[in-house]
Amino acid sequence: MTSxxxxxxxxxxxxxxxxxCSRRARLLVARAAASSPKLPDGRRLRVxxxxxxxxxxxxxxxxxxxxxxxxLIERKMDNCKPCGGAIPLCMVSEFDLPLDLVDRKVRKMKxxxxxxxxxxxxxxxxxxxxxxxxxxxxxxxxxxTRAKSAGAEVVNGLFLRYEAPKEKNGPYVVHYNHYDSSNGxxxxxxxxFEVDAIVGADGANSRVAKEMGAGDYEYAIAFQERVKxxxxxxxxxxxxxxxxxxxxxxxxxYGWVFPKCDHVAVxxxxxxxxxxxxxxxxxxxxxxxxxxxxxxxxxxxxxxxxEHPRPKRVSGRVTLVGDAAGYVTKCSGEGIYFAxxxxxxxxxxxxxxxxxxxxxxxxSDLRKYLAEFDRLxxxxxxxxxxLQKVFYRSNAAREAFVEMCADDYVQKMTFDSYLYKRxxxxxxxxxxxxxxxxxxxxxRATALRREMEKVxx
Amino acid sequence: xxxxxSTFSPRPASRAGPxxxxxxxxxxxxxxxxxxxxxxxxxxxxxxxxxxxEVVEAPPKEAEPSPAAxxxxxxxxxxxxxxxxxxxxxxxxxxxxxVNGTWDLRQFEKGGVVDWDAVIDAEARRRKWLxxxxxxxxxDEAVVFDTSVIPWxxxxxxxxxxxxxxxxxxxxxxxxxxxxxxDSLTGVGLVDQMGNFFCKTLLFVAxxxxxxxRKNEDLDSLKKIIDETTFYDKQWxxxxxxxxxxxxxxx
Numbered sequence: 001m002t003s004x005x006x007x008x009x010x011x012x013x014x015x016x017x018x019x020x021c022s023r024r025a026r027l028l029v030a031r032a033a034a035s036s037p038k039l040p041d042g043r044r045l046r047v048x049x050x051x052x053x054x055x056x057x058x059x060x061x062x063x064x065x066x067x068x069x070x071x072l073i074e075r076k077m078d079n080c081k082p083c084g085g086a087i088p089l090c091m092v093s094e095f096d097l098p099l100d101l102v103d104r105k106v107r108k109m110k111x112x113x114x115x116x117x118x119x120x121x122x123x124x125x126x127x128x129x130x131x132x133x134x135x136x137x138x139x140x141x142x143x144x145t146r147a148k149s150a151g152a153e154v155v156n157g158l159f160l161r162y163e164a165p166k167e168k169n170g171p172y173v174v175h176y177n178h179y180d181s182s183n184g185x186x187x188x189x190x191x192x193f194e195v196d197a198i199v200g201a202d203g204a205n206s207r208v209a210k211e212m213g214a215g216d217y218e219y220a221i222a223f224q225e226r227v228k229x230x231x232x233x234x235x236x237x238x239x240x241x242x243x244x245x246x247x248x249x250x251x252x253x254y255g256w257v258f259p260k261c262d263h264v265a266v267x268x269x270x271x272x273x274x275x276x277x278x279x280x281x282x283x284x285x286x287x288x289x290x291x292x293x294x295x296x297x298x299x300x301x302x303x304x305x306x307e308h309p310r311p312k313r314v315s316g317r318v319t320l321v322g323d324a325a326g327y328v329t330k331c332s333g334e335g336i337y338f339a340x341x342x343x344x345x346x347x348x349x350x351x352x353x354x355x356x357x358x359x360x361x362x363x364s365d366l367r368k369y370l371a372e373f374d375r376l377x378x379x380x381x382x383x384x385x386x387l388q389k390v391f392y393r394s395n396a397a398r399e400a401f402v403e404m405c406a407d408d409y410v411q412k413m414t415f416d417s418y419l420y421k422r423x424x425x426x427x428x429x430x431x432x433x434x435x436x437x438x439x440x441x442x443x444r445a446t447a448l449r450r451e452m453e454k455v456x457x
Numbered sequence: 458x459x460x461x462x463s464t465f466s467p468r469p470a471s472r473a474g475p476x477x478x479x480x481x482x483x484x485x486x487x488x489x490x491x492x493x494x495x496x497x498x499x500x501x502x503x504x505x506x507x508x509x510x511e512v513v514e515a516p517p518k519e520a521e522p523s524p525a526a527x528x529x530x531x532x533x534x535x536x537x538x539x540x541x542x543x544x545x546x547x548x549x550x551x552x553x554x555x556v557n558g559t560w561d562l563r564q565f566e567k568g569g570v571v572d573w574d575a576v577i578d579a580e581a582r583r584r585k586w587l588x589x590x591x592x593x594x595x596x597d598e599a600v601v602f603d604t605s606v607i608p609w610x611x612x613x614x615x616x617x618x619x620x621x622x623x624x625x626x627x628x629x630x631x632x633x634x635x636x637x638x639x640d641s642l643t644g645v646g647l648v649d650q651m652g653n654f655f656c657k658t659l660l661f662v663a664x665x666x667x668x669x670x671r672k673n674e675d676l677d678s679l680k681k682i683i684d685e686t687t688f689y690d691k692q693w694x695x696x697x698x699x700x701x702x703x704x705x706x707x708x
Contacts, residue, residue, distance in 0.1 A: 112594055115583060115584040115600065116592060116600045118599045118601070215695070236596070246588075287591060287593055288593065288594065290595055291596070308692040308693065309693055309696065310695075311695035313696040381693070389686075399584070403604065403605070406603065440605065444604045444605070444607075444612060447577075448577065448584060452584055455582050
């Protein structure tokens with residue numbers, strides 16, 4: 001799928017803006033960094049990173065490494081953020097994650113169509129390739145600790161609001177609730193401090209985004225139940241994750257069974273029919289019934305997943321990264337890698353724009369990070385959007401989707417683009433074959449759909 | 458293209474029966490166009506599929522606001538240590554020709570040759586059954602049927618040819634009438650019409666129209682497709698829209 005679209009030229013309108021802006025922004029930065037004022041008294045640039053998840057942790061670490069004085073504010077240090085928890089291989093290598101962070105290595109995936117056609121995906125994976133399943137509390141804590149060792153100050157507190165600067169290169173004043181268990185004060189004390197820039201990494205319900213008027217996005221609700229199943233059933237999920245597609249399971253997303261450290265997470269999600277999420281969850285449990293029978297539900301959780309970026313991702317010297325910005329892909333709902341990567345890229349842009357913390361940054365420096373991120377990942381997002389639009393729109397399309405996934409070429413392309421976030425140009429002949437097969441599958445599934453309408457059971 | 462546009466046609470009235478009592482619960486009644494955002498028809502059917510197997514859980518409504526209000530939280534479970542219950546089940550899909558998760562083609566033979574139409578019918582019926590009464594997957598009886606096993610000419614004969622006949626017929630009728638109409642207005646005969654650029658354009662428009670617009674709803678569907686393909690792009694570029702003129706280098 002991905003290489004097919006790279007062979008077909010994307011309409012120029014969707015590329016022109018970010019690339020043009022990035023060139024313009026880069027020129028701006030070159031000029032601005034040289035001419036933006038050196039910070040008074042030789043003090044370093046101060047940046048507040050609000051939110052200590054993958055985005056915040058990665059941003060704080062890169063900022064601290066770059067010589068910027070960084071404060072990372074996180075409201076709950078032991079937060080077990082409900083999450084699918086899947087990270088691609090490139091995240092392990094790019095962020096130097098220790099392998100003991102990965103609870104499970106998923107090497108087999110099963111895609112199950114509405115009529116229970118089951119396709120095994122993962123035949124094409126090399127022995128060293130896998131999808132890593134992590135516990136968010138473990139990953140987040142690790143990244144925060146690394147940020148701390150790099151020189152960032154990690155503060156336990158809840159961000160309340162910020163005040164915009166009163167003059168042109170003036171400071172932002174960040175107000176937050178400081179939690180300190182040692183002095184026994186319940187509820188925390190209000191504190192504030194001054195910074196030169198703010199990075200909003202506080203997730204889907206970002207307060208920073210609200211403060212800066214970033215606008216809203218549509219979001220999906222992901223609902224999942226952690227189920228502890230008997231050991232012999234757990235063996236089936238040893239290295240295997242399952243994805244269920246169908247109108248019964250979700251009208252615009254998919255249901256899943258993902259293995260966690262010692263239990264499985266059974267869940268589903270939806271954008272358009274949030275009120276029926278419980279019905280969809282029941283349907284997911286029904287589809288996996290035999291495999292999770294006898295299991296005990298140990299936790300029920302839900303979380304929002306952004307569907308697209310917020311209308312405004314930067315305002316003055318305040319910018320958003322991760323879920324706060326809305327960097328979750330469609331079709332698969334992947335967000336952890338893009339959160340961490342966007343946090344790091346934003347930090348690197350700030351470090352570069354401030355000449356390693358010696359000069360003031362400007363909005364144009366932050367726009368440089370946006371341009372670079374959009375340029376790097378726009379193809380990925382667009383392809384996944386097209387996949388979702390084409391293959392999640394009806395049961396017929398989903399049947400075709402699962403049929404397509406049985407093909408080795410599709411599997412190889414899919415995993416390459418997921419694990420390494422690169423679109424590898426495939427053999428053009430294979431691409432044409434793939435296109436023909438895709439159309440064939442869709443046509444057959446749609447034809448069957450029309451027959452189905454005539455059937456009365 | 459032929460198949461793609463026909464997915465947007467409204468469902469026939471035959472599916473009315475079991476869905477009536479559930480339409481009160483559907484969030485958006487009476488929208489038949491199957492776009493992702495307008496899926497009441499599917500939803501009602503999903504609910505219909507669920508109704509026979511739904512267990513005692515009354516969905517607690519207080520769970521709804523909390524996930525959206527936070528970045529995800531543990532929703533209060535009704536009974537935290539509740540075992541995953543076995544839902545009361547309708548009969549599973551059964552067909553003597555459905556063996557080991559696929560259709561046994563030998564049982565479809567008619568006069569020594571496989572009757573592909575019967576295979577298509579059987580698969581349609583199976584999918585309809587499973588859509589209305591979803592079943593648990595079973596690793597022992599994994600479904601491995603692939604529709605590509607049915608040869609391409611069987612699909613052509615069954616689906617493409619009647620549609621092609623219909624469309625060609627329409628095109629011919631439109632063509633004949635337009636040729637007559639133009640001739641009566643301008644006196645230009647058919648042969649001379651074909652040599653004229655404007656007439657050729659009209660011909661192209663007529664053919665495209667017959668192909669793309671088969672039902673009244675198709676016009677709206679086409680407009681929606683065009684919007685949809687560019688919507689995501691617009692959402693991503695929103696942050697660049699309010700781009701004020703680049704800040705001049707300061708000081």
